Amino acid sequence: MEKKAEQTQSGQFEVAFNRIHRCLKDMVKDAHNDSFVELLNVGQKSHSIIRKYKDELYQFARLRNAIVHEKVDVDYYIAEPHIKVVRRIEYIATNFEKPPLAIAISSAPVFYYYEDAYLKDVLKAINKFDFTRFPIYDKNYQYIGLLTASDIIRWMAKEMTSNVISLGNVRVRDLLNNNKEYYVDFIKGTTNLYEVEEMFDQYHAQDKKLQAVILSEDGTSNSKPKAILTPWDLLDPEPNG
Incomplete structure (x- = not known):
């Protein structure tokens, strides 16, 4: 035997x-x-x-x-x-x-905001969920840019006068106007984890830092976002295993 x-x-x-x-x-x-x-x-x-x-x-x-x-x-x-x-x-x-799908290790649902959203609402999300990257869209779900917690801190540092910052009427678009452009790419729900890793590697080979990969309804920048992956998400060596 x-x-x-x-x-x-x-x-x-x-x-x-x-x-x-x-x-x-x-x-x-x-x-x-x-x-x-x-x-x-x-x-x-x-x-x-x-x-x-x-x-x-x-x-x-x-x-x-x-x-x-x-x-x-x-x-x-x-x-x-x-x-x-x-x-x-x-x-x-x-x-x-x-191969495991990329969505298996992504943050879903993704916290995104319209360009006319109030900054104070973004701050609430940071405080409650500890997220640091937020895709920004117009009303037609056209991607406009990425807002990060670091951007908010830098903006606050510039705007601070007499140790006071008034956030009541500050909109997300006010921070995006002077925001540097981040590299962001888009994928479909059928994209697997290793294809996403290839995307990050390809950007790196061009001396570019891919800040996030957004999974949208049709895999383009003009459709509703469903999940987001950042370099931190790829640190898990064995997803689903």
Whole structure:
């Protein structure tokens, strides 16, 4: 019975490895050949999910070679992976086949404001929910800009006279007029987490800091926002796992 269980673990490992290999073939089109390691070497340059797991995948490739080369029969293996290794490669294979959606780690619903909203209402949201980034729209849901807590603090510092600031009639648009432009992008609800990571990486490669990615109803800047992702949201190493 023990030998049968061990054979099953090796078989499960090989099945999961082949699942990942199939995904790599579908993802990476400019490799010199379809070998697992070649696909990793080429694919990591443009695919966030490959970069995320590449160190483990290289190890899995070596383990897979050991298992296959020491296979003495169709269903009989000498080299056996630990059950934790099998579970790990199965988890990674599932992530390749069905990546988690970006909305899974986003802040939803998103707190957004119209340009004629009062600043005091934004301050209430900061105090109650500890949010720091607020998309601003016109009445037609056309994105205008991003208002951050840092912008508000800088504006207050400039406006302070005699240690008093009157906020009663201050509108969001009053802060946006002199606000610097932030890089913000937009996605659909079907966008997966690794596609969003690629967006942040692409901006970074251009020496630009992507402040937020907004998930809107149709994935454009002129539709109602449903969720927002910031660089902080991407710090979770294993969403849904």
